[in-house]
Amino acid sequence: MTAPEAGATPAPQGGVAPASQAGVAPASEAGVAPAPAAGVVLIGPPGAGKSSIGALLASLLGVGFTDTDDIVAVAAGKPVGDIFVEDGEPVFRELERGAAARGLDAVKSEGGVLALGSGAVLDPDIRRMLAGQVVVYLEADFATVARRIGMDRPRVVIPGNPRGRLRAMLEERRPVYAELASVIIQTDGRAPEEVAAGLAKRLRS
DSSP states (O other): OOOOOTTEEEOSOOOOOOOSSSOOOOOOSSSOOOOTTSEEEEEOOTTSOHHHHHHHHHHHHTOOEEEHHHHHHHHHTSOHHHHHHHHOHHHHHHHHHHHHHHHHHHHHHHOEEEEOOTTGGGSHHHHHHTTTSOEEEEEOOHHHHHHHHTTTOTTOOSTTOOHHHHHHHHHHHHHHHHHHOSEEEEOTTOOHHHHHHHHHHHHHO
């Protein structure tokens, strides 16, 4: 058991299993560091850094990285934001469910790093798929999320992007993220490189 570092807290649920395209293992800056052959799934709100931290972490560890938003965009032939606006949320969520299933299947068989879309955790089927996985919750408060997403970027899946809806969305999802997580890492005020380096260090130790 490694000693905690600033910015990370152990989460209530654990477990070790592979993650997306190659062999990564999560590891909190505050908890047990699984063997590098395992995988890690990153969850958290939009703007928490799942894509950037996930790609950096995978690069540092020399493993594969997958983002479910990218899988959805390829399947639909259009950006995630366009799917949400042009086709509606039900179509997007169905595509996301398939993307999560493919990504998590790869995690279980090959290891790697998988970034899960911010709203995917609301799907009961996806929550069941996460059972037994090492899940890292990248936590960010309202002010950080609002600043990072710019409130009006096409990629952001919040109809109209009003601040009130964003706050309500974060409050709805926060307990779900925490319940699913093996590890919780606070990202407020921290660069993606710092968070990724801390995780990679734990994975190698």
